[in-house]
Amino acid sequence: MYWGTGWRVPDVTPTRPESPRERILAAADDLFRRHGIRGVGVEAIAADAGTNKMTLYRHFASKDELITAWVRGLVAQKEAAWDVIVAKHPDDPGAQLVQWSRRNAKQLAQMEGRGSAIQNALAELPETDHPARRLLDEHRRREHRRITELCREAGFPEPELAADEFYFLLEGAKSCTQCMGLRRIGEHLIRLVDSMVGSAGKRGTRAPAARR
Amino acid sequence: MYWGTGWRVPDVTPTRPESPRERILAAADDLFRRHGIRGVGVEAIAADAGTNKMTLYRHFASKDELITAWVRGLVAQKEAAWDVIVAKHPDDPGAQLVQWSRRNAKQLAQMEGRGSAIQNALAELPETDHPARRLLDEHRRREHRRITELCREAGFPEPELAADEFYFLLEGAKSCTQCMGLRRIGEHLIRLVDSMVGSAGKRGTRAPAARR
């Protein structure tokens, strides 16, 4: 494992800026994203956090619990971003959908070759009774419900169909970051969602993949 | 590991119907799909194939090579399915796209809760220099190029954008099988692609998520 040997350079100050728990979670976030959950051991996480395995196990009862805490942070962060957008565009479901697509397009550029952390975690957690897996499933259902409601409020004649289209576009774009040009994907995601939402009320105005 | 104890019931005949190599690949396919590549050991694969580790290593130099052979089979099978559809609808790119979406919708129903094997494998193979990973990347690029060309021939004014939309819908639908109703996803995927292709030439005839 060559990636575990690089020390965390700047934090050699006697009193660490963050608590060990936060550093461990940050290191786990970094390593889980880059190498996958099963591809990284607890020792490497602790070392990357500038601490050791013992301290890690004083904050997390097991690796599974660390995974769960990490996933909990992922979904909390994502849902918080949703809430921010909702607060910024109250009573404008179309704008919320559009802004969400823009936020995702921006994120796409950042995930370097590795795809969405949530999608990857889902792939690495097949056991449906794993607590982290449950968090992910519940999160996805919440998000899908939220989108469906938004599509209904936005006036789509078939909100469930529109919600699935929206969700497919989002998740599909994320899935494609693993092997395609990142910038183009983001731009196209934005254009597709714009076009989708733009023709929500006034039907029959759009040729797909053609507009503008 | 409770899932490894169930014996392969019917094949107790002295001369096995398939060669050990094929049985190993079949067992690997089953276990990799259900538990992930990293979640299953070579011993379990051999046992599930009705043979043992030694024989496995007489056919595959390493687990990585077994993974690569499995992935090679996955992409070969998928591209063969493409070729069949192309042969059935020559000079009709729109029908090819539609049929491909129907084929995928049918597959969606079969992947029980676990998502697309290719997507999951991609998530479990972060190292870009892994031979199996390379096969997957090349496959995706080939498929995307093929779809782009099809969209061009189908008369979409912006073939690259249309191809991304098509690809997003496909991959997004697969990604959603991990936590949502399978049948509805397939139906919606078909309707969305039908609508997309239906309005390829005659622009300005579709309200998204509304038609039919």
Add this chain to the structure above:
DNA sequence: ATCCGGTGTTACCGATCGGTAACGTTCCGG
């Protein structure tokens, strides 16, 4: 001065993993 909670350090455990050696068996073609 004392105590104590959080931390670092080292060593260790059992289990599992990928992979190999050595030997026995079976079967099939010459």
Add this chain to the structure above:
DNA sequence: CCGGAACGTTACCGATCGGTAACACCGGAT
């Protein structure tokens, strides 16, 4: 009948994994 390739069986190896025990350390509150 014989030889050899393919397969089965057992045992084993070193490495790594998740997880724990025991002890030393340090800082801050009382």
